[in-house]
Amino acid sequence: MATQDLGFTSIDIGVRLDVVTSTLPLEPKAMSDDELREACAPRGWETSLERIGCSLPLIVSIIAAVGVVLLPRKVGPAALVMGGVTFWMVLIGLFSLFRHVAGHRRRPFRVELCCRYGMSPPSQYIEEDRIAFKGDSALACSLLLSATALPHGGHRWVRVHIWRTPTPRARVEVRAVRWTKDTYNIEDAELVRSEAELPEELRTEILALLEAPGAAALSVLESHVRDGMPCTMTVMERASDRVHTGSGNLAGLSEDARNHPTARFADAMLRAGTVVPVPQLLTGWCDATGNIGIDTM
Secondary structure (H helix, E strand, C coil): CCCCCCCCCHHHHHHHHHHHHHHCCCCHHHCCHHHHHHHHCCCHHHHHHHHHHHHHHHHHHHHHHHHHHHCCCCCCHHHHHHHHHHHHHHHHHHHHHHHHHHHCCCHHHHHHHHHHCCCCCHHHHHHHHHHHCCCCCCEEEEEEEEEEECCCCEEEEEEEEEECCCCCEEEEEEEEEECCCCCCCHHHCEEEEEEEECCHHHHHHHHHHHHHHHHHHCCEECCCEEECCEEEEEEEECCCCEEEEEEEECCCCCHHHHCCHHHHHHHHHHHHHHHCCCCCCEEEEEECCCCEEEEEC
16 A cells, blocks of 8 residues: 655754743743743733723623612612622622733742742741752751731741751742732742852851750741731751741830840841842831831831
């Protein structure tokens, strides 16, 4: 039986395969930061859906509420209540649906960017440390500070690894997110990642804190300010694999509160984060007595 020559060479097939595979969606973890930013950019239909989602749910909610109110022959208080409930249920449901559909494609890429720049839960980075340093018996401890500058500053993430042997040393990693647009989307923010060796004086100070008051002293730092700089401080001791966590708001602290173990650890970590060049984040706060403050982080 004669075969027909389709006119394809091995080179043609290879080129066509390259084109096809290059258009396939990539795994977010395998993508670079620039590729993730590009993938997060809204497509035309997503932008249109977001715009429609701002007005159409309101129109449909009004129509649905009016229909429920006018459904009975006699309009009474019960019909008005049902109309109000219907209005809010339809409005919230449709608005959430439009936002979910419009952002569904971009969500995995945004999650990966958030993870890379320290905006995931601290437990995720502690688990990463366990895996990455599983065979490193010289690592003494890992310290992690995750802080947010409210109301619109951004996010600061600082991690310090300390080795006691064979040569005492420490290394600091810093990740920063500074909001530059009022959308507060991760792909539109200024993103910075950097790392460096930690100076000896800061390493010595952190080691002293680990001795006294010790990581076990980390706890909730009571605070009574609005906005400010809420943070989570985590220490993992490699020898025992114990994880100690403290949290609190670092803004508007009294002198007594500054001596709290969580505040002392967080202050040392913030200063460790200044070893590398990162953008300053502006944070504002106010307390119950009306005091107002503006700080930088």
